Amino acid sequence: MRVDLGFNTEQLGTLIEKVRDDPAAGATVWKASTTWKKGLRSEATIARESGSHTVPMDEPVALGGSDTAPNMVEMVLGSYGCCLTTGFVANAALRGIQLEGVEIEVEGDLDLQGFFGLKDPDEVWPGYTDVRAKVRLNAPSATAEQLQELFDAVVPTSPVGSIIARPVKVTTELA
Template sequence: MTPQDTTLLAAAVVESQDGYAQAIRTGKHHFPSDEPAALGGTDQGPAPYQLLMGSLGACTAITLKMYAARKGWDLSPLTVKLKLFREKDHTERVERVLSCGPSITEEQRARLLDIAAKTPVTLTLSRALRIETTFAPASP
């Protein structure tokens, strides 16, 4: 694969803090992550799975708003509710529930469901993302 075959979609730097707390930087944005107290953290920010659901929900809402704007549809108020479940067989699934304003018809809702299934983060998660992990060289 050559460099021109690859597009950088996102980057983040995560610096570990006390306990399970983490400081996340993505571009000019800084935010915390942590585990809840029940899991040994100090609940200083959302847990990793909460961040994942937030990412999926944000991508869904942004994509639907872009589509609706092109069509001249008023989605207000648009809400995306998400729940991540692990089944007994260890597979995972997400329940995603959309709600929007009363001006959207059943036909439009059906189209929005089609669009939601094709959002960038939805497609990434659906493809079972490959993760390559290496260690950086040791610092002197």
């Protein structure tokens, strides 16, 4: 039994079945482009068939920016939290769990010595060395067991969580 949590569960269910029946249909490529604006401010643009989305990013004043938007490593944390939220809402709806709220706090440890190039990346990693998330699910009609099963299904299948937790091949070239 599905519940209405504000999105098209039928469309999602159909896509899941399509990928289940034809795994090649699940192989997708996602794209973004970025443009420097001014100072340490830049924008990421994500183009889709339905239109494009622009996301501004900037560094805090302490790192030389003008603090007009979140910085890139903050966006990673926000992306992880939002990815988990999407996973909880989608999976809850498909499992018939009526969610009334999802709140996730995400924090990460990053040593600026690596980012500034003061230490070799093998000595001080320039990215996050630890990321922690606290999840609060408000679902009064769900049992603790249902919420634990939902949690156990969502966390290991988070694409952003997987990107953060596992090595990903990154190819960057000067064009």
